[in-house]
Amino acid sequence: xxxxxxxxxxTRVMTSGVVMSxxxxxxxxxxxxxLLTKRTKRSHAVLVNSRTAAVHAALAGQGIVHGDRxxxxxxxxxxxxxxxxxxxxxxxxxxxxxxxxxxxxHVADSLPERAAEATAPAIVVDLTGLGFGPAAAVLTDxxxxxxxxxxxxxxxxxxxxxxWTQEESMPDLVPGVQFNYRLSPLVAACARxxxxxxxxxxxxxxxxx
Amino acid sequence: xxxxxxxxxxxxxxxxxxxxxxxxxxxxxxxxxxxRRTQFPVITKEDVFTMLLAQRQEPEKVVAGFxxxxxxxxxxxxxxxxxxxxxxxxxxxxxAGVRPGDEVIVxxxxxxxxxxxxxxxxxxxxxxxxxPLTYCMDPAxxxxxxxxxxxxxMPVHVHGLPADVPSLRRLASRxxxxxxxxxxxxxxxxxxxxxxxxxxxxxxxxxxADKNFPLGGEGGMAFFATEEGYxxxxxxxxxxxxxxxxSWVAAAFGSSQLGRLPYYDAVxxxxxxxxxxxxxxxxxxxxxxxxxxxxxxxxxxxxxLRPEAVGLGDLDPHAVKAAVHELLVAEGVPAREWQxxxxxxHLPFRERSGFGRGYPFTLSPAGSREYTPEDFPNTxxxxxxxxxxxxxxxxxxxxxxxxxxxxAFAKVAARPDAVRDLAARQEVPHxxxxxxxxx
Numbered sequence: 186x187x188x189x190x191x192x193x194x195x196t197r198v199m200t201s202g203v204v205m206s207x208x209x210x211x212x213x214x215x216x217x218x219x220l221l222t223k224r225t226k227r228s229h230a231v232l233v234n235s236r237t238a239a240v241h242a243a244l245a246g247q248g249i250v251h252g253d254r255x256x257x258x259x260x261x262x263x264x265x266x267x268x269x270x271x272x273x274x275x276x277x278x279x280x281x282x283x284x285x286x287x288x289x290x291h292v293a294d295s296l297p298e299r300a301a302e303a304t305a306p307a308i309v310v311d312l313t314g315l316g317f318g319p320a321a322a323v324l325t326d327x328x329x330x331x332x333x334x335x336x337x338x339x340x341x342x343x344x345x346x347x348x349w350t351q352e353e354s355m356p357d358l359v360p361g362v363q364f365n366y367r368l369s370p371l372v373a374a375c376a377r378x379x380x381x382x383x384x385x386x387x388x389x390x391x392x393x394x
Numbered sequence: 395x396x397x398x399x400x401x402x403x404x405x406x407x408x409x410x411x412x413x414x415x416x417x418x419x420x421x422x423x424x425x426x427x428x429x430r431r432t433q434f435p436v437i438t439k440e441d442v443f444t445m446l447l448a449q450r451q452e453p454e455k456v457v458a459g460f461x462x463x464x465x466x467x468x469x470x471x472x473x474x475x476x477x478x479x480x481x482x483x484x485x486x487x488x489x490a491g492v493r494p495g496d497e498v499i500v501x502x503x504x505x506x507x508x509x510x511x512x513x514x515x516x517x518x519x520x521x522x523x524x525x526p527l528t529y530c531m532d533p534a535x536x537x538x539x540x541x542x543x544x545x546x547x548m549p550v551h552v553h554g555l556p557a558d559v560p561s562l563r564r565l566a567s568r569x570x571x572x573x574x575x576x577x578x579x580x581x582x583x584x585x586x587x588x589x590x591x592x593x594x595x596x597x598x599x600x601x602x603a604d605k606n607f608p609l610g611g612e613g614g615m616a617f618f619a620t621e622e623g624y625x626x627x628x629x630x631x632x633x634x635x636x637x638x639x640x641s642w643v644a645a646a647f648g649s650s651q652l653g654r655l656p657y658y659d660a661v662x663x664x665x666x667x668x669x670x671x672x673x674x675x676x677x678x679x680x681x682x683x684x685x686x687x688x689x690x691x692x693x694x695x696x697x698x699l700r701p702e703a704v705g706l707g708d709l710d711p712h713a714v715k716a717a718v719h720e721l722l723v724a725e726g727v728p729a730r731e732w733q734x735x736x737x738x739x740h741l742p743f744r745e746r747s748g749f750g751r752g753y754p755f756t757l758s759p760a761g762s763r764e765y766t767p768e769d770f771p772n773t774x775x776x777x778x779x780x781x782x783x784x785x786x787x788x789x790x791x792x793x794x795x796x797x798x799x800x801x802a803f804a805k806v807a808a809r810p811d812a813v814r815d816l817a818a819r820q821e822v823p824h825x826x827x828x829x830x831x832x833x
Contacts, residue, residue: 192446195643199437199445202398204610204647205603234477234612235637250750266635272749318453318641319477340506341742361747362513363506365478365602369611371643 194378198371206367207339213370217322217377224380225300225308227324229331232373233338236287236311237267238366239321243283243307245337245360246323246330249273255282283307283323289314293383306330317375320368332358338366398437404429407797412805416812418724424802425726425795432728434789435608436658441650445610448646460645461615463652469592470617472624475640479578479600482614483511485638486596487546489618489627490572492517495757496545498574501531502736502765503773504550508576509737511598513748517545518758521738521765526772527683529696530557537565543758546572551580551590553782554606554691555684559585559593572596577617581607582659584689591617596627601648606662606693606788607655610647613640661790662692669695669787672800676807677703678718694732695787696780697803704810709817712778712824717816718806719781719831725802729781731830736773738765739826767826777825 198204203211218230231246233239249255250272257265257275264285265275284303288296288310300308307330312320323334332355336342341359404425415421448456457475465473474489476482492498494516500508502521509519522535531549540547547566549557559573566573575597577583580590591597601613618624631638670681680698684690701707701714722729737743746755746762755761767774786799806813 188449191449195445195449196442199442199610199647200398201396202433202437204435204437204608206611234641235639237635237637238477251748251753252751263635266633270634270636272753316453317643319637319639320641340510341740356741359741361742361745362749363510363742364514365480365507365612367478367612369603369641369644371610371647372641375643 190378190382191375194374195371198374204369204371206370211370213374213377214368217373220377220380221310221322221324224296225310225324226297227300227308228326229324229328231323231331231334231338232368233321233323233366234368235319235366236309236313236321238338238364239309239311239323240264240267240283241271241364242323242334242337242366243309243330244268244271244273246325246327246334247282247306248333249282256280281305283309285309285311287311287314290316290379290383293380296380300324312376315376315379317372320372320376329358333360336360337363340365398433400431400433402429404792404794404798406794407801412801412808414805416721416724416805416809417726418721419812423724423726424798424805427726430726430728432785432789432791434785435603435651436790438650440653441647444650445643445646448642448649453642456642456649457640457645460649460652463649464615465617467652468589468617470597470619472618472621474616474618474624474627475645476614476616476638477640478612479598479602479614480507480511480514481638482600482616483507483576483598484514485616485627485630486574486598486618487511487515487517487548488630489616489623490546490574490596491626492545492572494754495543497541497543497758497760499536499539499544499547500737501550501552502738502770503529503733503776504552504576504737505578505733506737506740506742507578507600508548508550509743512548513754516754518755518761519737519743520544520760520763521736521770523770523772524552524776525558526775528555528558528685529553529776530555531562532772533558533561533565536562540565540569540571541760543760544569544571546574548574548576550576550578551583553682553694553696554579554583555682556580556583556585556590556593556688574598578605579693580691581605581693582655582689583691586687591615595619596623604785606658606691607648608651609644611641611644613644613648658790659691662787665787665791665796666690666692666695668796669800673697673803676804678807678810679803692787695783697729697783699779704807706810706814709814713817713820713822714813715779715781716820716822717813720816721806721809721812722781722802725805727799727802728783728786730784730832731777731825732782732784734777734825734828734830736767736770736826739767774824774826
């Protein structure tokens with residue numbers, strides 16, 4: 186992404202005064218969620234602050250927890266180490282628990298095609314390569330996967346209010362171990378702009394030819 | 395362009411307003427409904443310019459430069475930047491040598507991240523009561539909870555007041571425990587000259603955008619007294635493939651905010667002193683207790699109630715609190731309850747499923763301990779009889795705003811009859827039996 190464009194996005198968000206990921210008035214995180222669901226043709230997106238957070242969310246969302254097993258054949262050594270740290274064993278081959286897509290500026294436009302090829306119940310999309318720091322998302326069509334993953338990233342809550350009150354109408358969805366895996370609106374805004382630009386560059390308008 | 399610029403100023407205070415009818419009774423609110431928004435964090439041209447400059451640097455250098463600047467400010471030996479406060483606490487525990495199945499003593503009254511970080515370290519949190527004056531971990535209760543499996547004691551500098559670290563240090567030394575600070579509320583807080591985060595063997599600190607020292611979104615910092623602790627934490631991340639890295643965007647934001655932190659600290663201290671002096675004069679309200687030599691950073695400002703001082707001693711304290719709360723909110727003071735449920739009674743610590751199948755709670759006898767509310771009498775008393783201000787003292791609010799808060803407390807305190815009437819009309823459960831009222 187051009188430095189000027191990044192500067193515009195960062196300045197816009199900072200001028201809005203909304204830089205906290207749990208502000209009711211934040212528009213950046215929902216904006217990136219919408220873009221990712223549209224590009225991947227999945228119903229739900231969960232934004233998180235790293236690839237490993239997304240792996241955790243993808244597993245926890247499916248109810249895969251300590252003592253469970255998943256096929257490990259396709260996992261990188263780093264991912265396998267992380268999954269093992271969660272207490273999930275990685276053995277053999279088989280249908281993956283999640284698919285992984287890593288994006289950077291050169292391959293960001295391939296997201297729709299790669300998502301179309303994905304078959305697992307959840308896709309881990311690593312946005313770190315876009316250049317704004319660790320960032321990732323889980324894409325899924327399963328509302329329960331989404332609901333569980335959302336609660337994992339915000340201390341078992343489902344919004345700012347319930348994070349403070351700890352009210353929960355669906356206790357079965359609350360994970361036992363909880364993290365702050367929330368993504369910054371500033372990072373989300375930059376990632377969204379980068380993804381939007383990769384789409385534009387493939388549109389031949391002829392305007393600059 | 396959407397901007398955070400306030401569209402209308404508050405009118406200057408007028409002493410006559412203190413004697414006007416309560417807003418709950420139809421009188422004018424001390425802070426008009428359309429002027430109640432408190433903007434935080436304060437974002438300046440300097441922040442924007444620093445961010446734009448950071449774009450032209452290597453991301454790793456932006457994060458490293460910020461980390462070193464903040465480490466130096468805190469005075470800690472080593473610092474590890476993280477993506478969140480919870481991650482920093484996890485790293486502090488790992489660096490302090492906490493291992494799977496160890497027990498870590500934490501206060502029952504704090505945000506859930508404190509205890510979840512213990513679980514993240516595959517250890518078992520053991521909950522103890524707080525001191526009735528400071529609301530931080532009671533050292534005597536901590537000592538009583540030590541077992542042969544205890545590896546660390548993790549006090550929280552609740553609301554920004556450092557815990558009794560000298561007593562806890564003596565306990566830790568005597569029993570061979572690590573001392574890990576949760577400094578997530580305590581940016582710039584001090585015991586004597588020692589800044590929170592630099593006092594323990596390790597510390598974790600949230601730097602999320604709603605803290606006294608905000609980064610651009612989410613972030614945290616783990617501090618270590620020794621290189622060994624720092625290296626142990628870094629090794630933990632590498633061995634387990636965990637990505638807790640801080641974004642350069644967050645770090646760049648923090649770099650410019652750090653330069654202004656002493657200014658905002660000074661405004662917070664000034665406003666806290668102003669409000670505290672006036673609360674003392676109301677009779678009904680008391681300001682936070684700050685021990686001699688301690689510096690409170692006022693991430694939150696907890697206000698006590700003395701019903702007996704205004705002839706309400708015959709009422710239940712929590713009923714008085716609920717009535718006062720309602721009257722204050724009507725005046726436009728967004729007083730709150732915070733963490734009404736002590737941590738052992740939050741769902742994850744009642745069910746103790748942890749990472750799944752009870753891990754790591756199954757590793758220690760403490761993991762199956764059943765707590766009762768009566769285990770935490772000081773916490774329950776505090777919840778019954780106090781309210782907190784959050785952004786209203788955290789933000790460098792306009793002078794006229796802090797004066798209007800002052801006058802709102804004076805106005806409500808001068809109407810014990812109204813408090814009594816309201817308390818008599820309401821059936822209010824104890825705070826720990828219901829969700830917190832957020833304003």
